[in-house]
Amino acid sequence: MSDKTQRLEIVTPQRKVFSEDVSFLVAPGTEGELGVLPNHAPLITSLNIGIMRIQQEGKTFKVVVTGGFMEVRDNKVTVLANAAERAEEIDVARAEAARRRAEERLAKKTPDIDVLRAELALKRALTRLKAAGQ
Structure with missing residues:
Protein backbone atom coordinates (compact mmCIF):
# COMPACT_ATOMS: atom_id res chain seq x y z
CA MET A 1 0.00 0.00 0.00
CA SER A 2 1.42 3.37 -0.99
CA ASP A 3 0.89 6.63 0.86
CA LYS A 4 -1.69 7.52 -1.81
CA THR A 5 -3.93 4.54 -1.09
CA GLN A 6 -5.82 2.99 1.77
CA ARG A 7 -7.03 -0.55 2.37
CA LEU A 8 -10.77 -1.09 1.88
CA GLU A 9 -12.50 -4.20 3.14
CA ILE A 10 -16.21 -4.76 2.65
CA VAL A 11 -17.58 -7.79 4.46
CA THR A 12 -21.04 -9.23 5.04
CA PRO A 13 -22.12 -12.10 7.27
CA GLN A 14 -21.83 -14.35 4.19
CA ARG A 15 -18.58 -13.27 2.51
CA LYS A 16 -15.80 -10.79 1.89
CA VAL A 17 -17.02 -8.67 -1.03
CA PHE A 18 -13.97 -6.43 -1.51
CA SER A 19 -10.45 -6.33 -0.07
CA GLU A 20 -8.05 -4.12 -2.00
CA ASP A 21 -6.08 -0.88 -1.86
CA VAL A 22 -8.04 2.13 -3.15
CA SER A 23 -7.31 5.81 -3.63
CA PHE A 24 -10.75 7.22 -2.74
CA LEU A 25 -14.23 6.10 -1.80
CA VAL A 26 -17.64 7.62 -1.23
CA ALA A 27 -19.96 5.82 1.18
CA PRO A 28 -23.71 6.28 1.76
CA GLY A 29 -23.70 7.40 5.39
CA THR A 30 -26.97 7.79 7.26
CA GLU A 31 -26.30 11.55 7.45
CA GLY A 32 -25.32 11.84 3.77
CA GLU A 33 -22.51 10.76 1.50
CA LEU A 34 -19.06 10.56 3.04
CA GLY A 35 -15.83 10.79 1.03
CA VAL A 36 -12.71 9.11 2.40
CA LEU A 37 -9.18 9.82 1.17
CA PRO A 38 -5.97 8.24 2.49
CA ASN A 39 -4.90 9.56 5.92
CA HIS A 40 -8.51 10.38 6.85
CA ALA A 41 -9.20 11.09 10.51
CA PRO A 42 -10.46 8.07 12.47
CA LEU A 43 -14.22 7.65 12.49
CA ILE A 44 -17.06 5.19 12.87
CA THR A 45 -20.36 5.79 11.11
CA SER A 46 -23.53 3.95 10.21
CA LEU A 47 -24.37 3.32 6.58
CA ASN A 48 -27.61 3.65 4.69
CA ILE A 49 -28.83 1.64 1.71
CA GLY A 50 -26.85 3.05 -1.19
CA ILE A 51 -24.00 2.82 -3.65
CA MET A 52 -20.36 3.00 -2.59
CA ARG A 53 -18.18 4.53 -5.29
CA ILE A 54 -14.60 3.30 -5.16
CA GLN A 55 -11.67 4.73 -7.11
CA GLN A 56 -8.72 2.50 -7.78
CA GLU A 57 -5.93 3.15 -10.28
CA GLY A 58 -8.05 5.64 -12.24
CA LYS A 59 -11.09 3.37 -12.46
CA THR A 60 -14.36 3.70 -10.56
CA PHE A 61 -16.20 0.70 -9.16
CA LYS A 62 -19.62 0.52 -7.55
CA VAL A 63 -20.69 -1.66 -4.65
CA VAL A 64 -24.26 -1.67 -3.33
CA VAL A 65 -24.53 -1.83 0.46
CA THR A 66 -27.79 -2.30 2.33
CA GLY A 67 -26.85 -0.66 5.59
CA GLY A 68 -24.21 -1.45 8.16
CA PHE A 69 -21.22 0.32 9.67
CA MET A 70 -17.93 1.77 8.47
CA GLU A 71 -14.75 2.32 10.45
CA VAL A 72 -11.81 4.40 9.22
CA ARG A 73 -8.51 4.06 11.08
CA ASP A 74 -4.82 4.00 10.16
CA ASN A 75 -5.44 4.02 6.39
CA LYS A 76 -7.80 1.08 6.63
CA VAL A 77 -11.52 1.34 5.90
CA THR A 78 -13.64 -1.54 7.13
CA VAL A 79 -17.26 -1.82 6.05
CA LEU A 80 -19.48 -4.29 7.89
CA ALA A 81 -22.56 -4.45 5.69
CA ASN A 82 -25.86 -6.26 6.12
CA ALA A 83 -25.52 -7.22 2.45
CA ALA A 84 -23.28 -5.99 -0.36
CA GLU A 85 -22.61 -6.78 -3.98
CA ARG A 86 -20.45 -5.38 -6.73
CA ALA A 87 -22.39 -3.72 -9.54
CA GLU A 88 -21.24 -6.36 -12.04
CA GLU A 89 -22.63 -9.14 -9.80
CA ILE A 90 -26.17 -7.76 -9.71
CA ASP A 91 -28.83 -10.00 -11.21
CA VAL A 92 -30.94 -7.36 -12.97
CA ALA A 93 -33.93 -9.67 -13.51
CA ARG A 94 -33.97 -10.55 -9.80
CA ALA A 95 -33.70 -6.88 -8.80
CA GLU A 96 -36.50 -5.95 -11.20
CA ALA A 97 -38.72 -8.71 -9.76
CA ALA A 98 -38.00 -7.43 -6.23
CA ARG A 99 -38.94 -3.91 -7.33
CA ARG A 100 -42.25 -5.11 -8.78
CA ARG A 101 -43.08 -7.13 -5.63
CA ALA A 102 -42.36 -4.17 -3.36
CA GLU A 103 -44.42 -1.80 -5.50
CA GLU A 104 -47.33 -4.26 -5.52
CA ARG A 105 -47.21 -4.57 -1.72
CA LEU A 106 -47.17 -0.81 -1.30
CA ALA A 107 -50.08 -0.39 -3.73
CA LYS A 108 -52.31 -2.84 -1.80
CA LYS A 109 -52.45 -0.75 1.38
CA THR A 110 -54.00 -3.59 3.37
CA PRO A 111 -53.48 -3.86 7.15
CA ASP A 112 -51.39 -7.02 6.82
CA ILE A 113 -48.70 -5.24 4.73
CA ASP A 114 -45.61 -4.11 6.62
CA VAL A 115 -45.21 -0.76 4.87
CA LEU A 116 -41.73 0.01 6.23
CA ARG A 117 -40.44 -3.39 5.16
CA ALA A 118 -41.91 -2.92 1.67
CA GLU A 119 -40.42 0.59 1.39
CA LEU A 120 -36.97 -0.71 2.36
CA ALA A 121 -37.29 -3.58 -0.14
CA LEU A 122 -38.18 -1.07 -2.84
CA LYS A 123 -35.21 1.14 -1.93
CA ARG A 124 -32.84 -1.85 -2.06
CA ALA A 132 -26.32 -2.01 -12.52
CA GLY A 133 -27.03 0.85 -14.91
CA GLN A 134 -30.73 0.11 -15.39
Whole structure:
Protein backbone atom coordinates (compact mmCIF):
# COMPACT_ATOMS: atom_id res chain seq x y z
CA MET A 1 0.00 0.00 0.00
CA SER A 2 1.42 3.37 -0.99
CA ASP A 3 0.89 6.63 0.86
CA LYS A 4 -1.69 7.52 -1.81
CA THR A 5 -3.93 4.54 -1.09
CA GLN A 6 -5.82 2.99 1.77
CA ARG A 7 -7.03 -0.55 2.37
CA LEU A 8 -10.77 -1.09 1.88
CA GLU A 9 -12.50 -4.20 3.14
CA ILE A 10 -16.21 -4.76 2.65
CA VAL A 11 -17.58 -7.79 4.46
CA THR A 12 -21.04 -9.23 5.04
CA PRO A 13 -22.12 -12.10 7.27
CA GLN A 14 -21.83 -14.35 4.19
CA ARG A 15 -18.58 -13.27 2.51
CA LYS A 16 -15.80 -10.79 1.89
CA VAL A 17 -17.02 -8.67 -1.03
CA PHE A 18 -13.97 -6.43 -1.51
CA SER A 19 -10.45 -6.33 -0.07
CA GLU A 20 -8.05 -4.12 -2.00
CA ASP A 21 -6.08 -0.88 -1.86
CA VAL A 22 -8.04 2.13 -3.15
CA SER A 23 -7.31 5.81 -3.63
CA PHE A 24 -10.75 7.22 -2.74
CA LEU A 25 -14.23 6.10 -1.80
CA VAL A 26 -17.64 7.62 -1.23
CA ALA A 27 -19.96 5.82 1.18
CA PRO A 28 -23.71 6.28 1.76
CA GLY A 29 -23.70 7.40 5.39
CA THR A 30 -26.97 7.79 7.26
CA GLU A 31 -26.30 11.55 7.45
CA GLY A 32 -25.32 11.84 3.77
CA GLU A 33 -22.51 10.76 1.50
CA LEU A 34 -19.06 10.56 3.04
CA GLY A 35 -15.83 10.79 1.03
CA VAL A 36 -12.71 9.11 2.40
CA LEU A 37 -9.18 9.82 1.17
CA PRO A 38 -5.97 8.24 2.49
CA ASN A 39 -4.90 9.56 5.92
CA HIS A 40 -8.51 10.38 6.85
CA ALA A 41 -9.20 11.09 10.51
CA PRO A 42 -10.46 8.07 12.47
CA LEU A 43 -14.22 7.65 12.49
CA ILE A 44 -17.06 5.19 12.87
CA THR A 45 -20.36 5.79 11.11
CA SER A 46 -23.53 3.95 10.21
CA LEU A 47 -24.37 3.32 6.58
CA ASN A 48 -27.61 3.65 4.69
CA ILE A 49 -28.83 1.64 1.71
CA GLY A 50 -26.85 3.05 -1.19
CA ILE A 51 -24.00 2.82 -3.65
CA MET A 52 -20.36 3.00 -2.59
CA ARG A 53 -18.18 4.53 -5.29
CA ILE A 54 -14.60 3.30 -5.16
CA GLN A 55 -11.67 4.73 -7.11
CA GLN A 56 -8.72 2.50 -7.78
CA GLU A 57 -5.93 3.15 -10.28
CA GLY A 58 -8.05 5.64 -12.24
CA LYS A 59 -11.09 3.37 -12.46
CA THR A 60 -14.36 3.70 -10.56
CA PHE A 61 -16.20 0.70 -9.16
CA LYS A 62 -19.62 0.52 -7.55
CA VAL A 63 -20.69 -1.66 -4.65
CA VAL A 64 -24.26 -1.67 -3.33
CA VAL A 65 -24.53 -1.83 0.46
CA THR A 66 -27.79 -2.30 2.33
CA GLY A 67 -26.85 -0.66 5.59
CA GLY A 68 -24.21 -1.45 8.16
CA PHE A 69 -21.22 0.32 9.67
CA MET A 70 -17.93 1.77 8.47
CA GLU A 71 -14.75 2.32 10.45
CA VAL A 72 -11.81 4.40 9.22
CA ARG A 73 -8.51 4.06 11.08
CA ASP A 74 -4.82 4.00 10.16
CA ASN A 75 -5.44 4.02 6.39
CA LYS A 76 -7.80 1.08 6.63
CA VAL A 77 -11.52 1.34 5.90
CA THR A 78 -13.64 -1.54 7.13
CA VAL A 79 -17.26 -1.82 6.05
CA LEU A 80 -19.48 -4.29 7.89
CA ALA A 81 -22.56 -4.45 5.69
CA ASN A 82 -25.86 -6.26 6.12
CA ALA A 83 -25.52 -7.22 2.45
CA ALA A 84 -23.28 -5.99 -0.36
CA GLU A 85 -22.61 -6.78 -3.98
CA ARG A 86 -20.45 -5.38 -6.73
CA ALA A 87 -22.39 -3.72 -9.54
CA GLU A 88 -21.24 -6.36 -12.04
CA GLU A 89 -22.63 -9.14 -9.80
CA ILE A 90 -26.17 -7.76 -9.71
CA ASP A 91 -28.83 -10.00 -11.21
CA VAL A 92 -30.94 -7.36 -12.97
CA ALA A 93 -33.93 -9.67 -13.51
CA ARG A 94 -33.97 -10.55 -9.80
CA ALA A 95 -33.70 -6.88 -8.80
CA GLU A 96 -36.50 -5.95 -11.20
CA ALA A 97 -38.72 -8.71 -9.76
CA ALA A 98 -38.00 -7.43 -6.23
CA ARG A 99 -38.94 -3.91 -7.33
CA ARG A 100 -42.25 -5.11 -8.78
CA ARG A 101 -43.08 -7.13 -5.63
CA ALA A 102 -42.36 -4.17 -3.36
CA GLU A 103 -44.42 -1.80 -5.50
CA GLU A 104 -47.33 -4.26 -5.52
CA ARG A 105 -47.21 -4.57 -1.72
CA LEU A 106 -47.17 -0.81 -1.30
CA ALA A 107 -50.08 -0.39 -3.73
CA LYS A 108 -52.31 -2.84 -1.80
CA LYS A 109 -52.45 -0.75 1.38
CA THR A 110 -54.00 -3.59 3.37
CA PRO A 111 -53.48 -3.86 7.15
CA ASP A 112 -51.39 -7.02 6.82
CA ILE A 113 -48.70 -5.24 4.73
CA ASP A 114 -45.61 -4.11 6.62
CA VAL A 115 -45.21 -0.76 4.87
CA LEU A 116 -41.73 0.01 6.23
CA ARG A 117 -40.44 -3.39 5.16
CA ALA A 118 -41.91 -2.92 1.67
CA GLU A 119 -40.42 0.59 1.39
CA LEU A 120 -36.97 -0.71 2.36
CA ALA A 121 -37.29 -3.58 -0.14
CA LEU A 122 -38.18 -1.07 -2.84
CA LYS A 123 -35.21 1.14 -1.93
CA ARG A 124 -32.84 -1.85 -2.06
CA ALA A 125 -34.19 -2.95 -5.44
CA LEU A 126 -34.00 0.54 -6.94
CA THR A 127 -30.45 1.00 -5.64
CA ARG A 128 -29.37 -2.33 -7.13
CA LEU A 129 -30.93 -1.41 -10.49
CA LYS A 130 -29.26 2.01 -10.46
CA ALA A 131 -25.84 0.50 -9.71
CA ALA A 132 -26.32 -2.01 -12.52
CA GLY A 133 -27.03 0.85 -14.91
CA GLN A 134 -30.73 0.11 -15.39
